[in-house]
Amino acid sequence: MEKLTEKGSSAVVSRPHDHQDMGVEGYLRGNSSVRTTETLVRIVPMGFCVTAMVMMLKNSQTNDFGSVSYSDLGGFKYLVYANGICAGYSFLSAFFTAVNRPSTIFQTWTFFFFDQAMTYMILAAGALSAEVLYLAENGDAAITWSEACSVFDLFCRKAKMSTVITFATMVCYAVLSLLSSYRLFSNYDAPISFPCNNKGTEMPVFAA
Amino acid sequence: MEKLTEKGSSAVVSRPHDHQDMGVEGYLRGNSSVRTTETLVRIVPMGFCVTAMVMMLKNSQTNDFGSVSYSDLGGFKYLVYANGICAGYSFLSAFFTAVNRPSTIFQTWTFFFFDQAMTYMILAAGALSAEVLYLAENGDAAITWSEACSVFDLFCRKAKMSTVITFATMVCYAVLSLLSSYRLFSNYDAPISFPCNNKGTEMPVFAA
Numbered sequence: 083m084e085k086l087t088e089k090g091s092s093a094v095v096s097r098p099h100d101h102q103d104m105g106v107e108g109y110l111r112g113n114s115s116v117r118t119t120e121t122l123v124r125i126v127p128m129g130f131c132v133t134a135m136v137m138m139l140k141n142s143q144t145n146d147f148g149s150v151s152y153s154d155l156g157g158f159k160y161l162v163y164a165n166g167i168c169a170g171y172s173f174l175s176a177f178f179t180a181v182n183r184p185s186t187i188f189q190t191w192t193f194f195f196f197d198q199a200m201t202y203m204i205l206a207a208g209a210l211s212a213e214v215l216y217l218a219e220n221g222d223a224a225i226t227w228s229e230a231c232s233v234f235d236l237f238c239r240k241a242k243m244s245t246v247i248t249f250a251t252m253v254c255y256a257v258l259s260l261l262s263s264y265r266l267f268s269n270y271d272a273p274i275s276f277p278c279n280n281k282g283t284e285m286p287v288f289a290a
Numbered sequence: 291m292e293k294l295t296e297k298g299s300s301a302v303v304s305r306p307h308d309h310q311d312m313g314v315e316g317y318l319r320g321n322s323s324v325r326t327t328e329t330l331v332r333i334v335p336m337g338f339c340v341t342a343m344v345m346m347l348k349n350s351q352t353n354d355f356g357s358v359s360y361s362d363l364g365g366f367k368y369l370v371y372a373n374g375i376c377a378g379y380s381f382l383s384a385f386f387t388a389v390n391r392p393s394t395i396f397q398t399w400t401f402f403f404f405d406q407a408m409t410y411m412i413l414a415a416g417a418l419s420a421e422v423l424y425l426a427e428n429g430d431a432a433i434t435w436s437e438a439c440s441v442f443d444l445f446c447r448k449a450k451m452s453t454v455i456t457f458a459t460m461v462c463y464a465v466l467s468l469l470s471s472y473r474l475f476s477n478y479d480a481p482i483s484f485p486c487n488n489k490g491t492e493m494p495v496f497a498a
Contacts, residue, residue: 154432157421202413202464209417213365217425218433224362225426225442230433256410267475 120261121180127254128172131204134247135165141244143237150234157210158241161248164207168200168251187269194262201255208252211245328469329388335462336380339412342455343373349452351445358442365418366449369456372415376408376459395477402470409463416460419453 138161142151152158175193218238221229231238346369350359360366383401426446429437439446 148432150432155430156424156428198464205410205413206417209414210421213418213421214425216364217422217435220364222363224356224358225436225438227425227435228433234433256406263471264475264478267472268478270472270476 117179121176123254123258123261124172124176124179127251127258128169128176130247130251130254131165131169131172134244134251135162135169137240137244137247138162138165141237141240143234145233147233150230150237152241155214157214161207161211161244164203165248165251168204168255171196171200190262190266190269194259194266197255197259197262201252201259204248204252204255208245208248211241211248215242215245325387329384331462331466331469332380332384332387335459335466336377336384338455338459338462339373339377339380342452342459343370343377345448345455346370346373346452349445349448351442353441355441358438358445360449363422365422369415369419369452372411373456373459376412376463379404379408398470398474398477402467402474405463405467405470409460409467412456412460412463416453416456419449419456423449423453 138152138158141158143149152162175196178189215231215238217227218230218234218241221227346360346366349366351357360370383404386397423439423446425435426438426442426449429435
């Protein structure tokens, strides 16, 4: 991430694996603005997660035909749990980004791992809920499952909104995964020993 | 990927953005073995995809209570399509890897994009099928969906196997995504201007 801020410009910076030695003013200033941006990017999916979770948690309907609640359907329960975990992680990761700690390689790997895991978890939650909604909308004649959304229309509408928001969270996390992949793997070019000649681009490389 | 083969060792290699200039014998030999490994790693999920797809395509059961086929359930149909697309992509990507073309930045981005897309698509397919199976196993009293697996046990068993194989494909693609992320983003360290002094690690960086 640090190197993204230097895109297209020339600046005196430390190598990525020398984060502890970050003593250059320009680098720190750039680093600070990137941290602010990343903190905001991590807060957005937290908002989505909390909205989707609360919307589903409060989702129940009772009428002459009976009553239904989100907790009656496994897919919707998973959506609530997944959004809860994701909101918690989003808050923690935004906090760690905001307090401006030195980026160690361990921290970079941790962010990368959890960003990927959240993307997969929240995508699965969206897919499960979408399948339940599809069956509730259309039923299935072959195995005698009747459609339910004509009876519990308000319930279905709220569940649909919660599912759409969950997919929006998934898009945010796909972007965050991309950023944390960039930050992690762009560290893996060094240490490099550079012979001081001007004959070309070949050089001994010790891959990290 | 090229740099992974040099891990922990010293070898004369070109910078990643100079793939067209790969003239060093040792580098090409290492590159060739990496290509063979990657081709094999890309063929494994192809086998999984074809197995899961064929297993689901042939999945139908008829008994005294009626008949059911994979095509009666949207989630299972999506699983067939997703595995078909994934098998096709796995074959094409294994072929492109095997023919030993130069790795351009466009090709690296293409592999990265499609590896990610396949991971998400195949995870969604597994999740949809798992939800259908969960409902078929347990039913749902609140919206009067009866359980179906006691009546169509053979159908459910085959669908379960196909779903498990789909999740195995997803794991393969998560690993391939990791590799293609590494290959892509480890290219984004340069061009770097290295001052020829021995005073420390600080140096001007022009991020790619």
